Amino acid sequence: MDQVTLTLDEVREVAAKALAAAGMSARNVEIMADLVTRAERDDCHAHGLFRIPGYVTSMASGRCNGAAEPAVEDAGPGLVKVDARDGFAPVAHAAGRPMLVEKARSQGIAVMALVNNYNFNALWCDIEPLAEDGLVAIACANTRAFMAPWGGRTPLFGTNPFAFACPRRDKPPMVFDMATAASARGEIMIAARDGHQVAEGLGVDKDGNPTTDPSAILEGAQLAFGGYKGAAIVLMVELLGAILTGGLNSTESFEQFAAYNDGGPSNAGECVIAIDPGAFHGGDADRFLERVEALFGAMLADGARLPGDRRHDARPRTEKDGIAIPKALYDQLTKLGGG
Amino acid sequence: MDQVTLTLDEVREVAAKALAAAGMSARNVEIMADLVTRAERDDCHAHGLFRIPGYVTSMASGRCNGAAEPAVEDAGPGLVKVDARDGFAPVAHAAGRPMLVEKARSQGIAVMALVNNYNFNALWCDIEPLAEDGLVAIACANTRAFMAPWGGRTPLFGTNPFAFACPRRDKPPMVFDMATAASARGEIMIAARDGHQVAEGLGVDKDGNPTTDPSAILEGAQLAFGGYKGAAIVLMVELLGAILTGGLNSTESFEQFAAYNDGGPSNAGECVIAIDPGAFHGGDADRFLERVEALFGAMLADGARLPGDRRHDARPRTEKDGIAIPKALYDQLTKLGGG
Numbered sequence: 128m129d130q131v132t133l134t135l136d137e138v139r140e141v142a143a144k145a146l147a148a149a150g151m152s153a154r155n156v157e158i159m160a161d162l163v164t165r166a167e168r169d170d171c172h173a174h175g176l177f178r179i180p181g182y183v184t185s186m187a188s189g190r191c192n193g194a195a196e197p198a199v200e201d202a203g204p205g206l207v208k209v210d211a212r213d214g215f216a217p218v219a220h221a222a223g224r225p226m227l228v229e230k231a232r233s234q235g236i237a238v239m240a241l242v243n244n245y246n247f248n249a250l251w252c253d254i255e256p257l258a259e260d261g262l263v264a265i266a267c268a269n270t271r272a273f274m275a276p277w278g279g280r281t282p283l284f285g286t287n288p289f290a291f292a293c294p295r296r297d298k299p300p301m302v303f304d305m306a307t308a309a310s311a312r313g314e315i316m317i318a319a320r321d322g323h324q325v326a327e328g329l330g331v332d333k334d335g336n337p338t339t340d341p342s343a344i345l346e347g348a349q350l351a352f353g354g355y356k357g358a359a360i361v362l363m364v365e366l367l368g369a370i371l372t373g374g375l376n377s378t379e380s381f382e383q384f385a386a387y388n389d390g391g392p393s394n395a396g397e398c399v400i401a402i403d404p405g406a407f408h409g410g411d412a413d414r415f416l417e418r419v420e421a422l423f424g425a426m427l428a429d430g431a432r433l434p435g436d437r438r439h440d441a442r443p444r445t446e447k448d449g450i451a452i453p454k455a456l457y458d459q460l461t462k463l464g465g466g
Numbered sequence: 467m468d469q470v471t472l473t474l475d476e477v478r479e480v481a482a483k484a485l486a487a488a489g490m491s492a493r494n495v496e497i498m499a500d501l502v503t504r505a506e507r508d509d510c511h512a513h514g515l516f517r518i519p520g521y522v523t524s525m526a527s528g529r530c531n532g533a534a535e536p537a538v539e540d541a542g543p544g545l546v547k548v549d550a551r552d553g554f555a556p557v558a559h560a561a562g563r564p565m566l567v568e569k570a571r572s573q574g575i576a577v578m579a580l581v582n583n584y585n586f587n588a589l590w591c592d593i594e595p596l597a598e599d600g601l602v603a604i605a606c607a608n609t610r611a612f613m614a615p616w617g618g619r620t621p622l623f624g625t626n627p628f629a630f631a632c633p634r635r636d637k638p639p640m641v642f643d644m645a646t647a648a649s650a651r652g653e654i655m656i657a658a659r660d661g662h663q664v665a666e667g668l669g670v671d672k673d674g675n676p677t678t679d680p681s682a683i684l685e686g687a688q689l690a691f692g693g694y695k696g697a698a699i700v701l702m703v704e705l706l707g708a709i710l711t712g713g714l715n716s717t718e719s720f721e722q723f724a725a726y727n728d729g730g731p732s733n734a735g736e737c738v739i740a741i742d743p744g745a746f747h748g749g750d751a752d753r754f755l756e757r758v759e760a761l762f763g764a765m766l767a768d769g770a771r772l773p774g775d776r777r778h779d780a781r782p783r784t785e786k787d788g789i790a791i792p793k794a795l796y797d798q799l800t801k802l803g804g805g
Binding site: 202203204205206208233234235236237238240263265275276277278279280281283291293303305307335352353354355356357359360362363365366367370371372373376378400402404406407408414415418419422425426429430431432434 | 541542543544545547572573574575576577579602604614615616617618619620622630632642644646674691692693694695696698699701702704705706709710711712715717739741743745746747753754757758761764765768769770771773
């Protein structure tokens with residue numbers, strides 16, 4: 128496959144041009160191009176330039192608003208509510224984050240709800256800035272329904288991502304971000320296309336029987352990671368991400384998507400909890416950071432890797448050498464950007 | 467095996483007598499006997515009367531204080547800090563809970579940290595009362611180290627339980643509670659005793675190699691549920707339960723236990739987040755509860771069970787028929803209680 132190598136500045140420019148040409152506002156282009164560049168910088172190509180066509184088609188369909196100006200509401204001493212106004216999640220996060228940070232610092236803990244919000248990016252991108260500001264953060268988001276409940280057969284839950292961020296001393300934050308499904312949907316779609324079986328435990332057919340036939344899973348439902356324990360996490364993410372926030376739940380999100388079928392993001396609720404790590408140390412986070420480093424040091428000495436280390440390892444390389452993307456994608460993006 | 471059937475009132479009385487005879491204060495006996503009775507009522511025998519001897523030996527060793535009066539500190543607008551003063555977790559929860567509830571209602575969200583705290587009970591018992599008071603709750607607790615990090619071999623984490631509670635309309639709350647290890651330690655100990663192999667994925671030997679030999683796992687380390695995703699959850703529980711709160715981490719807890727080796731609980735940090743479900747609905751939880759019931763109804767219609775349903779199903783039965791325990795345990799408990 129022909130590849131094109133781009134510097135990170137070129138990534139930003141290609142993304143910005145394509146999004147601007149699709150009618151996205153200048154402020155939103157800045158946020159979204161930065162998001163895509165951070166994903167490529169961290170070797171997360173699946174959430175980088177690859178997503179631009181989906182952003183564009185979801186604006187073209189009239190479903191997503193690239194010029195959205197999110198409405199941020201001070202909903203209580205520890206509460207921030209963001210109506211994303213049908214815009215993309217990073218724009219809504221950027222709008223609500225300053226109030227969330229201020230409240231977490233003054234109250235010790237605060238929670239932000241995002242609704243009418245379209246999330247097509249990795250959740251780590253949304254909460255890493257909170258940890259860069261010194262806060263511990265938890266994020267739950269639902270997506271459109273593809274996953275059955277434990278013991279069931281009908282898609283009631285999205286692949287519902289869950290993320291956690293922890294600040295570090297003099298290092299990028301430790302941030303993990305996981306779909307709570309046993310596998311990415313794309314992995315099952317590729318197996319179906321190529322005629323391969325998938326591993327056990329990824330899904331059930333439409334009658335609820337376990338199967339390794341990817342086409343049967345696509346007609347049936349995916350399953351949670353980690354058996355019944357993972358399925359409980361999925362349920363929690365749905366309750367916090369969709370129900371607590373007042374966002375669409377995963378079946379509502381599925382129906383909303385199906386009415387457009389534009390290949391773009393799900394309309395997803397998101398719930399972000401932020402905690403001041405100095406909260407229980409008289410506001411002084413130093414002791415927390417010291418103990419975090421001791422724990423991470425013990426993990427590394429034991430031969431373990433920290434979640435997100437692969438992303439951090441990629442940074443010096445991509446900043447120096449740039450990133451490679453398929454030429455077909457590059458051509459598509461430059462065409463979207465006006466040539 | 468000879469069994470003895472007890473009414474729930476008799477459970478409470480047997481527990482109370484044994485704990486009082488071991489020197490526990492009257493107020494703490496009341497809380498702990500109620501805890502044990504709730505566990506037996508819900509068919510959770512492993513956290514019921516079965517635990518009484520461990521409570522007793524951990525007081526006899528001088529490690530745990532049965533007469534502890536927890537110190538509750540108003541640590542910030544959204545923060546409650548409880549120093550359990552070497553007492554048992556349910557006593558500390560009972561002391562801190564009213565302030566946590568008040569803060570969650572007035573701020574929208576609040577967090578309680580518990581330190582110098584001994585948790586020998588199921589975490590659902592600690593947070594179910596929050597959901598009975600109408601709050602959504604998340605709890606993370608560490609325990610003494612038995613579990614390796616992902617890719618490692620050395621026990622750095624406890625079986626670190628994670629729990630979540632959600633209020634329901636006119637029904638007991640939905641509460642789940644999971645060890646984040648792939649299996650209970652007791653399950654591996656029983657297999658070692660009986661000479662059986664265990665399933666794959668439960669642990670590694672002391673060199674970090676996967677094994678199904680239970681004795682090798684007991685010398686090595688247990689593993690997280692759900693592979694690398696579950697391992698990330700384990701890490702989060704450690705960071706929130708131990709590090710954020712200022713409690714002992716799991717290796718410190720292991721060392722503290724080893725110095726006594728009294729068969730009792732771990733010295734565990736606990737972190738409990740409580741959220742007002744009406745927070746993002748102008749303080750009105752009705753819309754939240756309505757959507758919770760719609761989601762749970764769809765799950766049940768699909769043939770799924772809700773987490774905790776087995777516990778709720780047990781209640782009418784145990785309230786009517788009582789519960790059966792081994793006669794040897796009954797004899798041990800009545801002897802502890804003075805005959």
